[in-house]
Amino acid sequence: MVGIPVTDLSRGRRSIALLALLALGACAVTLVGGMVASLAYTSWEPAVRRSGLTLQHLRPIHESFAFAWVFLGGIAVVHAWLISLGGPLAGAERLRFRAMIALWCTAGAGILVSLLAGRFTGREYAGYHPAFGAMILGGWGLFAWNFFARAGFSLRGKPVYVWMWSAAIPLFVITFLEANAYTLDWVSRRPLRDIAIQWKSNGVMVGCFNLLAYGSILWVSGVMRGDDRYSRSATGFLLFSVGIINTFTNYGHHTFHLPQTPWVHWVSFLVSMLEVVILAKVMLDLWNLRRRGTPAEGLALPARFGASVTLWTFLMLATAIAMSVPPVNSLIHGTHIVTAHAMGTMIGIDSMILWCALSWIAGGFAGPGSAAARRPLARHAVTVLDISLFAFLALFAVRGAAAGLARQLGPSAPDLSVFVARFPGLMVATGWTLAASALWLISGWALVFARVLRSGPVAPGPGAPDPAPVEGARRLPA
Numbered sequence: 001m002v003g004i005p006v007t008d009l010s011r012g013r014r015s016i017a018l019l020a021l022l023a024l025g026a027c028a029v030t031l032v033g034g035m036v037a038s039l040a041y042t043s044w045e046p047a048v049r050r051s052g053l054t055l056q057h058l059r060p061i062h063e064s065f066a067f068a069w070v071f072l073g074g075i076a077v078v079h080a081w082l083i084s085l086g087g088p089l090a091g092a093e094r095l096r097f098r099a100m101i102a103l104w105c106t107a108g109a110g111i112l113v114s115l116l117a118g119r120f121t122g123r124e125y126a127g128y129h130p131a132f133g134a135m136i137l138g139g140w141g142l143f144a145w146n147f148f149a150r151a152g153f154s155l156r157g158k159p160v161y162v163w164m165w166s167a168a169i170p171l172f173v174i175t176f177l178e179a180n181a182y183t184l185d186w187v188s189r190r191p192l193r194d195i196a197i198q199w200k201s202n203g204v205m206v207g208c209f210n211l212l213a214y215g216s217i218l219w220v221s222g223v224m225r226g227d228d229r230y231s232r233s234a235t236g237f238l239l240f241s242v243g244i245i246n247t248f249t250n251y252g253h254h255t256f257h258l259p260q261t262p263w264v265h266w267v268s269f270l271v272s273m274l275e276v277v278i279l280a281k282v283m284l285d286l287w288n289l290r291r292r293g294t295p296a297e298g299l300a301l302p303a304r305f306g307a308s309v310t311l312w313t314f315l316m317l318a319t320a321i322a323m324s325v326p327p328v329n330s331l332i333h334g335t336h337i338v339t340a341h342a343m344g345t346m347i348g349i350d351s352m353i354l355w356c357a358l359s360w361i362a363g364g365f366a367g368p369g370s371a372a373a374r375r376p377l378a379r380h381a382v383t384v385l386d387i388s389l390f391a392f393l394a395l396f397a398v399r400g401a402a403a404g405l406a407r408q409l410g411p412s413a414p415d416l417s418v419f420v421a422r423f424p425g426l427m428v429a430t431g432w433t434l435a436a437s438a439l440w441l442i443s444g445w446a447l448v449f450a451r452v453l454r455s456g457p458v459a460p461g462p463g464a465p466d467p468a469p470v471e472g473a474r475r476l477p478a
């Protein structure tokens with residue numbers, strides 16, 4: 001494995017650090033929001049309510065910032081790539097970047113304040129006022145402008161992560177407009193059409209941030225190895241193709257209750273299974289490639305996250321297949337098993353990928369010899385994260401199974417009342433452990449990024465990689 005291309009990223013490190021800080025800030029709000037939301041299940045709920053907060057407030061905050069975290073994390077990695085390609089943002093690019101950040105910061109603050117004040121729309125994943133949506137879309141337009149101005153529109157000969165990012169950018173615009181189509185009377189007055197459009201747009205939205213995240217892991221792992229041949233492999237392109245098709249079909253999972261033709265559901269089921277199978281193969285291949293070399297100093301933590309992504313991809317694949325068997329699907333519908341699956345994929349796959357990428361960037365900025373990059377406890381924290389996540393999701397899954405069985409079997413359902421009574425306490429204990437380890441990890445990287453913003457150029461720490469350009473990392477073939 002080669003060292004971190006400090007020299008390349010450090011040329012535009014302030015833009016990357018700013019975006020990384022926004023992403024980590026959104027991640028922190030998600031985690032804290034989840035912690036407080038979990039209290040709403042317990043006997044502390046009246047105390048939470050007295051402070052003016054209910055699950056109705058906390059759920060949209062938690063979800064909106066979870067989406068913001070994954071999008072912003074992916075966008076921070078895309079900017080790291082743009083800067084490694086053509087140097088720091090300058091002139092009009094820099095102006096657009098600043099306007100984009102201003103729009104997104106205003107939208108983020110407005111969403112947080114308005115949701116805390118109880119101004120929610122009640123829409124899943126779009127619970128905030130559409131005016132904030134307009135700001136998000138405006139910022140996205142500026143991001144798209146900067147991306148295509150640098151990366152170009154032609155995809156000929158480019159690695160698959162560029163294809164993934166280039167597809168995710170226009171897709172987001174289309175799907176975001178669809179997600180807000182409910183503001184038009186001719187949609188909101190027709191409930192069937194409204195629900196179908198809502199879930200189709202939510203499916204594409206998830207597909208979009210998955211493309212950003214998959215592209216991120218492919219780019220980052222290629223730079224860490226100093227070889228991005230995998231991003232030009234048939235498997236990489238297969239993942240992209242199936243991912244794109246899945247982006248448009250996966251909504252079928254959410255509309256089983258609508259009177260749609262069965263083949264819509266079958267296509268959606270088969271395509272999304274295929275995507276997870278290919279993703280699992282990609283993660284396994286990357287894991288095997290990584291094992292061929294010893295991680296350089298400073299790369300141990302990103303490599304540890306890489307191992308977690310591989311593990312969680314397989315676990316989520318297994319649960320996705322189990323959940324899609326028709327009798328199981330009707331059992332779990334509307335239960336906490338679905339919550340476990342949504343959180344499991346967003347934390348186990350997307351968040352682990354982004355924590356891997358951001359820990360790599362933070363390590364590169366701090367220099368592998370620095371205290372921030374060494375943090376000997378960090379790898380143990382990832383183990384705590386894995387174990388607590390597993391326990392947290394398992395508890396949600398059993399709680400969901402208890403509800404599903406009671407609904408289907410009535411009085412003959414197995415008696416899980418002892419577990420059901422203990423669920424809130426156990427869920428809070430595991431969820432808070434998970435959140436505490438994640439908050440501790442991200443606070444270390446946030447300090448590095450904040451220092452980059454405050455100080456001028458960062459001198460690589462002792463033991464930092466040779467500032468000479470690193471093959472495969474200096475200017476990645478575009």
Ligand code: HEM
Pocket residue numbers: 027030031033034035036037038059062063066338339340342343346347351428430431432434435
């Ligand atoms: C980066 C970490 C996290 C992400 C990305 C995330 C994401 C999500 C998402 C997408 C949902 C909605 C699931 C659905 O469709 O039903 C959700 C629900 C929930 N999350 Fe998280 N979550 C994270 C961490 C946490 C933590 C640490 C806790 C608790 C300590 C937590 C507690 C909850 C609760 C209680 C709900 C369900 C609320 C309800 O009953 O409606 N989350 N989360």
